[in-house]
Amino acid sequence: MSANPESALPIRLTVDDSDSPLDVVDALFLGRFANGEQPHSHNTTLERVRKGASLLPPDASVLRTARDDDRSATLAEGDGWTLLVSRWNRGADVTVTATTPELALKILDQATDKAVDEPEPQPESVTMGFWYVSPRRGPHRTTRQINAGTWDEVRGNYTAPVATAMDRLMKVTPDDISGRLLLLHGPPGTGKTSALRTLARSWQDWCQVDCVLDPERLFNDVGYLMDIAIGEDDGTAKGRWRLLLLEDCDELIRGEAKHAAGQALSRLLNLTDGLLGQGRNVLVGVTTNEDLERLHPAVVRPGRCLARIEVGRLTREEAVGWLGAEDEIGREGATLAELYARRRGGGPASVPRQDSGADAGLYL
Template structure:
């Protein structure tokens, strides 16, 4: 008897049948474009369904980026790019190169083979990174009598942190270790405060910080900070900023040096609205939507600073930069000659090294682990 049997199920279409590939080329396409299209063929039709890829920023001179037993199928070179197509047993390789960089992509019959061919292609091919230049670009803001708020740039020499680390007493160096490694993801406060006696190396530390952060942060020094927070137009120009390049999300660090009167305890009475505007730039409405940090140096003791400036959560770092201990100073100088029992500041040590006269060593606050250091 006839039965109402269900119709036979159709076999699922293969990926290359369900998603047919059609490439159209005209005279605007380059030979490199043809190489790219040819490379996709075996991956598109399912013959080599596995793919691995990587990028190299600096390819070592002489590196071919080809594994052993590779057969070159196509090679194309344009003005600013070259493309190389090669194959081996069960795999296909595409190498796209520009300047010193390269993209390497492999397709293969299985994932393990793709990974192994890619490893052979790039093994030892990456060059050592270029040494970082000693100079860093820094901006300088000031009010010009003719042009109003104006920014200029210049190259500033700055050593690496490893080079200048011995210039700081141990607790300061430990705090600076963490500060130099800060990235945008680590930012939890917008104010960076370095305080301590003159000649202890606060400005040198900031120059090196500009070098350490230059990949993600533009550093500007305000030459007339006392005017900045008393001139709303000037403040708005700086808050809006003048960015170098077009990197989206790049941070800016505004440096204000020797701002004793602005942030000491009685600043509310002596500086009027200036302190309020500084705080508003760090975590108020003025700073909202702007990736702005404010770095302040002062010779004031921590106890004399306004409590609103040093409250928890406002400071990314608050570091008291003091003199080196006697042992650290003797180690730095290489001799005990001229070093007092209380140690010496960095400026005094440089004076001793140059032989420009005896250092005048004064008593200084304690520099223990709890002497106002935290990140």
């Protein structure tokens, strides 16, 4: 093999009318790395870039700039290094190539120094992560501040047996963890997602909460699953737990999931109590609209779930107390979504009678 790997790589840039100036800037940036002139590279992704931050180190010489509706690129150079800044909305990718790894890291640090605008945490908000597969960057995590009430503030949104189970769940600490799966199931509009936001606030001192935006892809893409299983924290101390939230995963965990979803269910179970989950402080929270009887027995078996809570509608008495209007509530009570719709003038908070079987079941 040649001592110079670039000699085995013919470099040709072909441009046609489907390419944009942004594509040209990206291609030009790779030249010195590809030919070996600058064989070392460092990269970082920034969220919430401070307004006015140039993301350029001192004495940078700008070679190219390009911009379209929602993205821009800047190509710059200095003595022994080249830098590419790709920006979108308030985020940015910053990549440096250089003659030495130390120089690449130094220039990257200079370019990004004090460039991130960290918002002051608000008492009513919590930081949540969001995972998704980006067409450009592969598995990617971003963070946002999410409004979340305290449990005392939202407890009245849930029927009595659910509220009692949630009382215990909100107080869980790492010492209380046995099972690794948190399962919330029940009809749409009953407040499952709202409960998870509040849980993120209640657990924020010891648990980082991340929502997976494309769960249907997660368990069918081994690379994506490994990226998430290995994890990415936000500078928190070693030993901090993570809760991965998967919303509306009916097809994954219903009774026929093993046939319909192939290896996806097996990988979920492996993450919660198999080899993949060993040595990792990872919990998995799943919401589904399925009835308990339709869930796969491997998912709901004793010992696997930290909590399994069926979130149902409020009784008529509870709904009347919530809304303060007795004549607007049907005899079957109402879901939280129906009550909010009625409060906003969106129609009566009543539902047709359904045979739901046993009363809401739950355990911790």
